[in-house]
Amino acid sequence: MTSLPPALQELAAALGRLPGIGRKTATRLAFFILNAPREEGxxxxxxxxxxxxxxxxxxxxxxxTESDPCHICSDERRNHKLICLVEDSQTILLIEKTNEYRGLYHVLGGVISPLDGIGPEALRIKELLGRLEGVEEVILALTPSTEGEATSIYLAKLLKPQGIRITRLARGIPLGSSLEFVDELTLGKALQSRSEMN
Ligand SMILES: [Zn+2]
Structure with a gap:
């Protein structure tokens, strides 16, 4: 087997580091980019x-965001007493699409996962605690996985003593499924019929 030119190998290796891209696909994409007109690249x-x-x-x-604070945080028409806690920015996009939510968000940056060496200190929990003044409710919208569950329980314990109402998305989202794969209607309903955490 003849080896690829080093620059092409380098491109394929870089593409191969993207999520969901295996070695074969990475090589195919690298060839596609190489064959495409210069402007495309x-x-x-x-x-x-x-x-x-x-x-x-x-x-x-x-x-x-390209502006700080972002357009959601700086929107006075939104409910600033309500914060929806999400793992990543992509979830915000999904929730916004449902048109069911008019509060603010907080991006946690992941969930607690001891096996992956992710403890509470690796997440933006301190930052959340720092913006709770005047907040009446925190909605936990984390992935319904074992780690997401454990993180929700950890946060509920932490936040409840502050006198804040802690709710979570209603069941109905399949356990273990990423919110990414839940349709807008289901997600919207799960938000509407959210339940209080004890
Ligand atoms: Zn913001």
Missing amino acids: EILARAIMKVKAEVKRCSRCFNF
């Missing part, structure tokens, strides 16, 4: 550089 490279340079995290909710 430049558009892709520029888009990557631009997103890394211009998109930051909101200093309040840690959602990705």
Whole structure:
């Protein structure tokens, strides 16, 4: 087997580090980029550089944004007494699509997972505690996995003594499924009929 030119190998290796991209797909994509007109490659490279340079995290909710605070945090028409806790920015996108939620968000940055060496201190819990003044309810919208459950329980214990109502998405979202794969209608309903955590 003849080996690929080093630059092509390098591109394939970089693409192979993307989630869901195996070695074969990475090689196929690398060849596609190589075969495409020069401008196509430049558009892709520029888009990557631009997103890394211009998109930051909101200093309040840690959602990705080009302005700080983000358009959600700075929207006075939204309910600032309500915070929905999510693992990542993608979940915000999903919840916004349901049109069922008018509060604020807080991006936790993951869930507690001892097996992966992720403890509470690795998440944005301190930052959450720092913005609870005037907040009446925190909705826990974490992945319904074992780790998501454990994290929800940990947070409920931490937040309840502060006199804040802690709710979670209604059951109906299949256990273990990523919120990413839940349709808008189901997610919207789960938000509407959220339940109090004891
Ligand atoms: Zn924000």
